[in-house]
Amino acid sequence: GEDVEQSLFLSVREGDSSVINCTYTDSSSTYLYWYKQEPGAGLQLLTYIFSNMDMKQDQRLTVLLNKKDKHLSLRIADTQTGDSAIYFCAVGDEIKAAGNKLTFGGGTRVLVKP
Amino acid sequence: DVKVTQSSRYLVKRTGEKVFLECVQDMDHENMFWYRQDPGLGLRLIYFSYDVKMKEKGDIPEGYSVSREKKERFSLILESASTNQTSMYLCASCVIGSEQYFGPGTRLTVT
Numbered sequence: 001g002e003d004v005e006q007s008l009f010l011s012v013r014e015g016d017s018s019v020i021n022c023t024y025t026d027s028s029s030t031y032l033y034w035y036k037q038e039p040g041a042g043l044q045l046l047t048y049i050f051s052n053m054d055m056k057q058d059q060r061l062t063v064l065l066n067k068k069d070k071h072l073s074l075r076i077a078d079t080q081t082g083d084s085a086i087y088f089c090a091v092g093d094e095i096k097a098a099g100n101k102l103t104f105g106g107g108t109r110v111l112v113k114p
Numbered sequence: 115d116v117k118v119t120q121s122s123r124y125l126v127k128r129t130g131e132k133v134f135l136e137c138v139q140d141m142d143h144e145n146m147f148w149y150r151q152d153p154g155l156g157l158r159l160i161y162f163s164y165d166v167k168m169k170e171k172g173d174i175p176e177g178y179s180v181s182r183e184k185k186e187r188f189s190l191i192l193e194s195a196s197t198n199q200t201s202m203y204l205c206a207s208c209v210i211g212s213e214q215y216f217g218p219g220t221r222l223t224v225t
Contacts, residue, residue: 008154033213042118042204042216043157088156101172102214104149104157 002026006089006105013113018076020108022089025070031092032065033102034074038085046074046087084112117141118217120205126223133192135220137205144210146188148172148180151202151219163188164210195224 003025012018024032030051035043049056049063049072056063062075072091076083089105121136137146145164149157149172159172161180169180177199181189188207192199202221206214 004156006156035216040218042218043206043214044216045213048213090157101159101162106154106156 002029002091002093002103004089004091004103004105006087006108008106009109009111011111011113012079014079014081016079018074018079018083018110018112020074020076020087020089020110022072022074022105023070024072024089024091024103026091026093026103027067027070028093029070029091031102032063032072033090033092034061034063034072035088035090035104036085037088037107043088079110079112081112081114084110086110118205118207118215120203120217120220122220123218124221124223126225127192127195128225129196131192131195131224133195133222133224135190135192135203135205135222137188137190137207137217138186139188139207139215140186141207141209141215142185143207143215144185145208145214146182147206147208147214148178148188148190149204149206150174151204157204160190195222197224200224 033048034046060077064073086107090102118139147162148160163169163182179191205217208214
């Protein structure tokens, strides 16, 4: 089955850029997502990219996809203390009638230091 | 705004008890999911449902069952709770092909 890997922890200074990395194994993954989980809360979709794209930018967020290496990254520009959270990478199969099943990575805990 | 609610934020149960975790969504979504979240393991899919009374096993269904009698409600059942089922349980819903919306989670402790 699909395997999605992330590093466990990232520490950055406020105002710097953060880069969170994710690797996956299934080359047929079509939908690739980044979710954010703040303490005590559920997951919130941050952004997503389709496998026919290499890059997507949304305000402070930039997603890069390297399909050859099966590597996905999320860059947060000008990181703020409110960005401290756990970030999950998730990948999905082709849309099936049964819905969009996702495989999640283990999550990267980002700590932003003032 | 999509709203996914879960019946409890925190729950403490004894080993062997039957446990019901309820999830309700208000956006008429076809698909609903139950995950458990454990440190370092991310989210693992327990069961999902793509229609009323329809269910499919996820990656770790052992020890769990589900019920979807109404479109808006998806229940996770632990027939006989065990300590290794202590975890954070997250419910999600979506329309086909769209992002999943998550509830706030239920932290279950089995003693």
